[in-house]
Amino acid sequence: MFRKLMTFEEAKRTVDSQFKPWFLGEEDAMLLEAYNRVLSQNIVSTLDIPPFNRSTMDGYAVKAEDTVGADENMPAILNVSGAVSIGEQPQLKVAKGEAAEIVTGAVIPEGADAVVMVEDTEREDSELHVFTALTASENIMKKGSDIKNGAVVLRKGQVLGSSEIGVLAALGLKSVKVLKVPIVAVLSTGDEVAELGKELPPGKIYDINAYSLCTAVMESGGKPVYLGVVKDDKAALTKALQTALASADMLITSGGVSVGPKDYTAQIVDSLGKPGIAVYGVAMKPGKPITIGFVGEKPVFSLPGNPTSALLGFYLFARPVLQRLSGRSVSPMKMMRAFAGSKMFSAKGRRTFVMVRLEFDTQCRLIAEPVELGASGAITTLANADGFVEIAENEQFVDVDQEVAVHLFRGSAGRS
């Protein structure tokens, strides 16, 4: 097993190059359940949209040539031969000198090639005065002008939002082929970790990480499966990891990766299949004991037990892998510029991540104020932080008032 602490950049590169996303398979999603899913196929239109020449105005369908030279003083005079109802194939034809009443969205009848707005006409019985000259196609949306039959309208890999789902509806599709969602097994290790919902036994703490990590998996487009708390027992852990690997596409554990006497996770992962552990500790703070391996193609992230380290490790390493496996582009965390509200110190030789809260000062400058990390087990740190400031290995500190980039945990600053 590879035991050298890697730099943050080495670890990122190692994971990036060793991880090869595979095809998860596809499934049908009903259109109203396809929000935020990833298309697994190109969508080719089997229709012209609009499917017919369509009026874009309320008025009269006419022959443009019948209105040549017409203006307010010299209207063209036409005979209204009938009306086109919306939603129907017109039964009438427009002959020379004729006009047909029409509404927005209705089919242009045969013989007509323009629509005059009702505001540009006056009518008495069947006699229509047209006070403007029309050009051919005026106020008509041509068949196929929005989408052509046979055109690729959406592409494999696109994430479906409201406008994409609108396009699929335009084609009449009730369901659509989408990529399956990666299943991510999440388990916690440690004899001190207790499951929720029961009274807390002495000496134990509730399982925090499984819940924050399952939620982070959902946020990142995966489907978490919570496998519970596994005892720090080699046989039990081996069995749990084997079960997880058999059913999930990716595996996340927390706890059991420091150097304590019962930390078996990395050894077991390494024994379960090739290539095994790829990253065994990273020169970063917090999060140093993180290990990352691959059993066959499946990535296994073993995150520290400290809730802040675990979630930070997820964001930095597991989230990009999960996004790639989902068929999504890797979305970098959103960033904002701010000024350091206090001096922030780095850990010597380690990439340091300082959790910060954003605040405005009296001059309306955005200030990044470090959130006290407390001792390494603090749960409230992340809940109180809006994001983090990254300090390079060769920098000793960020000075007060220095401009910094804040990587945001949520979409925007402050509580949303």
Add this chain to the structure above:
Amino acid sequence: MFRKLMTFEEAKRTVDSQFKPWFLGEEDAMLLEAYNRVLSQNIVSTLDIPPFNRSTMDGYAVKAEDTVGADENMPAILNVSGAVSIGEQPQLKVAKGEAAEIVTGAVIPEGADAVVMVEDTEREDSELHVFTALTASENIMKKGSDIKNGAVVLRKGQVLGSSEIGVLAALGLKSVKVLKVPIVAVLSTGDEVAELGKELPPGKIYDINAYSLCTAVMESGGKPVYLGVVKDDKAALTKALQTALASADMLITSGGVSVGPKDYTAQIVDSLGKPGIAVYGVAMKPGKPITIGFVGEKPVFSLPGNPTSALLGFYLFARPVLQRLSGRSVSPMKMMRAFAGSKMFSAKGRRTFVMVRLEFDTQCRLIAEPVELGASGAITTLANADGFVEIAENEQFVDVDQEVAVHLFRGSAGRS
């Protein structure tokens, strides 16, 4: 019925002041299903976290006073009286001159007030050499130092993300009280609109808006209920709207709001209850025929049939109301600065929204290029647009190369 076209600002103000969000009620959500839900109550801790004085290192629990003056040349010599297992209440006590083996996360035994890291010790059988002087509380995370019993840890109205769910797990809560999600009825009107999944009859188009709007409702934190396509028939429409109002918290229709002979929606909304229609058309482009009313407390948005206008109307008017009703803060659309790639013209006297696509030019400047709106029915416009540029009523155009603010439809520029 109020029939004066309002300016965009008047319409926004009218809706903002007439809409009073009410309490939707609360429900229990299991923690793993509470992602992105809104807390309906403050969360008060019933535990100290950590629940005990906890070691933050692997090493030995000692009395700090026993290590006074110790250093590499002159170690303190202690007797290891036993070991504390993780996850258990220690049975042993540390007396003067004694040390107890301990791991990270374990309970500090009675009598000890500091932990010496294993790296600062050497041990032979039960004799322990400590090469450093410790201060009281060193390497100990005190009971309640992260969260105090009785403290308010999360507040009513907070949206639950991964770190908030982690905090709830720390308290041992398996479920949490959250606000109910607003139910938004979505229906389409128009005799030309056909439901999906069947062959398209001549003269008809598929129902696009219901699907794009239902998706937009989900994106904005609501639960859409699709009520189908209603014919442009006064009795049928009245019945559909009554049904929708009886079961939903908010109502969105599309189509049937221009000046065509069969556009009944606004009249019916106005007849269904006080205060009735509040906004009857807005001097904006696109989206002029939008009407907004209230039947009792429930908002009713009647959006134009054109898919771009409908979705834009939703984003500008309905989304903020839905967010307020959900108990969320109104999140403004994200913005980016860019340069106009072409001259963009405004509609005289109307707030104009130009759909744009963002691209980088050869100098890596971000360019906002207008997406051709086509005739007013184009479906692909929105799918091709990254956002819109807003032109004020008193401006005639945006010149090429002028700097503009682009309001983004999605979280980031480009296809995500």
